[in-house]
Amino acid sequence: MFLVDSHCHVDGLDYEKEHQNLAEVIEKAAARDVRFMLAVSTTLSQFPALQRLTADFDQIALSCGVHPLNLDDNWDVERLHQLASDPKVVALGETGLDYFYHKTPELWAIQQQAFREHLQVACKLNKPVIVHTRDAREDTVRLLAEEHVDRCGGVLHCFTEDRETAKQLLDLGMYISFSGILTFKNAEQIREAARFVPLDRILVETDSPYLAPVPYRGKANQPAYTRDVAEYLAVVKGVTVDQVAEQTTENFAKLFNIAGERLALS
Numbered sequence: 001m002f003l004v005d006s007h008c009h010v011d012g013l014d015y016e017k018e019h020q021n022l023a024e025v026i027e028k029a030a031a032r033d034v035r036f037m038l039a040v041s042t043t044l045s046q047f048p049a050l051q052r053l054t055a056d057f058d059q060i061a062l063s064c065g066v067h068p069l070n071l072d073d074n075w076d077v078e079r080l081h082q083l084a085s086d087p088k089v090v091a092l093g094e095t096g097l098d099y100f101y102h103k104t105p106e107l108w109a110i111q112q113q114a115f116r117e118h119l120q121v122a123c124k125l126n127k128p129v130i131v132h133t134r135d136a137r138e139d140t141v142r143l144l145a146e147e148h149v150d151r152c153g154g155v156l157h158c159f160t161e162d163r164e165t166a167k168q169l170l171d172l173g174m175y176i177s178f179s180g181i182l183t184f185k186n187a188e189q190i191r192e193a194a195r196f197v198p199l200d201r202i203l204v205e206t207d208s209p210y211l212a213p214v215p216y217r218g219k220a221n222q223p224a225y226t227r228d229v230a231e232y233l234a235v236v237k238g239v240t241v242d243q244v245a246e247q248t249t250e251n252f253a254k255l256f257n258i259a260g261e262r263l264a265l266s
Contacts, residue, residue, distance in 0.1 A: 001245045002263065003230055004252045005029065005037040005223040006177055007094075007130065007157045007205035010060070011050045014209065018220050025222060026059055032227040033245065035059065036263055038256070040094050040130060040157075042067035044076065047083055061258065062086070063130050065093035065118055068111040069101055077117040084125055090256040092122040093130030094157060097143075100134045108136075112143060119147035128153035128255055131174075137161055141168045149174065153255055158207050159190060166193040170201060175255050177203035180213030180221065183232045194236050199247045203255070204229045 010022060019025050029037065039054055040063045041047045047064055054060045064084040066075055084092055095118035097111050122129045131154055133140040144154070155175040159166070166176055176197050181187055194202070206212075206229065208221035213228045230248070234241040253263055 001033040001242055002036075002249050003032075003034045003204065003226050003245045004249050004263070005034055005206050005208075005226040006155070006203040006248075006252050007040050007179070008037050008208045008223050009042070009210075010037070010039045010208075010223075011041075011046065011053055012209050013222065014220055018222070022053060022057065025224075026057060029223040029226070030059075032224045034223050034226045036061075036249075036252075037223050038063060038090070038252075040091075041065060042094060043070045044079055044083060051086070051088070061090045061256065062088050063091040063093050064089045065091075065095045065130065066114065067094055067132060068096055068098045068114065071110055071114050075114060077114075077121065080118070081121050081124070084121060084127065089127070090258060091128050091130050092118050092125070092152075094132045095119075095129060096132035097136035097140050098132060098134045099136040099139075108139070112139065115140075115143055116147055119143070119149060119152070122152040122154070123148065126152060127257075128155065130154065131156050132158070133161070137165050141165065141172070144169075144172055144174070155203055155255060157203075157205060158211070159193060161193065162189050163193045163196045166197050170197065175201050175203055175251060177205045178229060178233055179205050179207045180211045180217070180225065180229055182229060182236070183214040184217070185214075191236050194233060199237060199239065199244070200251060202233070202248055203251055204233060204244070204248050
C-alpha cells in the first residue's frame with residue numbers, strides 16, 4: 001500500500017519530545033504505508049528553513065505560500081513568485097481566507113488581495129493552489145472562480161464545509177482533501193460531503209501537528225496518522241483502504257504533476 005500525506009507541516013513537529021528528527025518522522029510514516037508527503041509552508045520568512053529541513057529527503061515535496069493569518073509576515077508577491085519557482089515546489093499555498101479570527105472588512109480585503117495574488121502566481125507558474133478557508137466559504141468560491149483556478153488546479157485542504165460547497169468546488173475543477181476531522185464525533189456534515197465527493201477527486205492529509213484523528217485526538221498529529229484518515233474514509237465511502245490508497249495517491253500525482261516514478265521510488 002502507498003499513501004500520501006497531502007498536507008503536513010513538518011517544520012512544526014515536536015523534535016524534542018515526540019520525534020528525534022525528520023528522518024524518524026518519515027520512518028514512522030513509512031511503517032504505516034505513508035510513503036510520501038507534501039510539506040506545506042505558511043510564511044515566506046520561514047520557507048528557506050523548510051527547504052533546508054527537507055533538502056535530503058526525496059519523500060517530501062514542498063509548497064510555498066502565506067497563510068491568510070500570516071500576511072503581516074514578510075508578504076511580498078514578487079518574493080512569492082521567486083521562491084515558488086523552485087522545482088521542488090509543487091504548489092502555491094497554503095493560501096485562502098480566514099474570517100474566524102479576522103473579523104473586520106479591512107482585514108478581509110487584505111486577505112482577498114493576497115489570495116488573488118497567490119492564484120495569479122499559480123497560473124503563471126502552472127502550479128496548483130492549496131486553499132484554506134474558515135468562515136469564508138462564499139468569498140473563497142467566488143475568488144477561485146474569478147481568478148480562474150481551473151487554469152492551475154487546486155485543492156481545498158482540511159475540508160470542513162458542507163455538501164453544497166463541495167459541489168461548487170468540484171464544478172471549478174478542484175480536489176477536496178479530508179483530514180482527521182473526518183473521524184470526529186460531531187463531523188457528520190463532513191462525512192456527508194465525503195460520501196458525495198467522487199473518490200477520484202479526494203486527497204487525504206493530516207495537517208500535522210494539528211487535528212490528530214481518533215484515536216489520537218488531543219495529541220500531536222504526525223504524517224503516520226494519514227493511515228487512520230484513509231481507513232476511516234474507506235468506511236465512509238464503502239470501499240477498501242487499498243482502494244482509497246491507490247486512488248488518492250493517483251489523484252495527488254495528477255494534481256501536483258508528480259511523476260509516478262518519483263512516488264514509486266520513495
